[in-house]
Structures are given as C-alpha cells and as structure tokens.
Amino acid sequence: MILELLTLNGYGYFVWPAFIFTFLCCLTLFLKAKKEFIKEQKIYLEEFKERDSISIVQKKRKKVLLAGTA
Numbered sequence: 001m002i003l004e005l006l007t008l009n010g011y012g013y014f015v016w017p018a019f020i021f022t023f024l025c026c027l028t029l030f031l032k033a034k035k036e037f038i039k040e041q042k043i044y045l046e047e048f049k050e051r052d053s054i055s056i057v058q059k060k061r062k063k064v065l066l067a068g069t070a
Helices: 002-010 012-069
Strands: none
C-alpha cells in the first residue's frame, strides 16, 4: 500500500525528483531573500536610527517647554 503510494503507478520516478527539485529551489530563494532582507534592514537601521532618536528628543523638549510656559 505505502510502496504503491510512493511509486504513483510508475510515475513516482518522475514526480518525486521534480517535487524535491522544486522544493529545494523555493527554499534556496527564500533563504537568499531572508539574508538580503536582514542585510538591508541593518543598513536602514544604521542610517535612520540616529535621526529617529533625535526627532524623539526634540519632541520631548518641545512638550517640556510648552508645559513649562503654561
């Protein structure tokens, strides 16, 4: 029963290698895309992290100044 399922009536020799090849290609593309995303994310954070923290500090200062004048 199991062997018959794996052989797929004689077509298993063609189907399983094609399935494995397709799965490995998709997995490879996913891993490359994930690696590239992490790389670009690090570049983005290095470039914009400082700007974000400066703007947050400036907004806090404005709130303190406005609260102090009231």
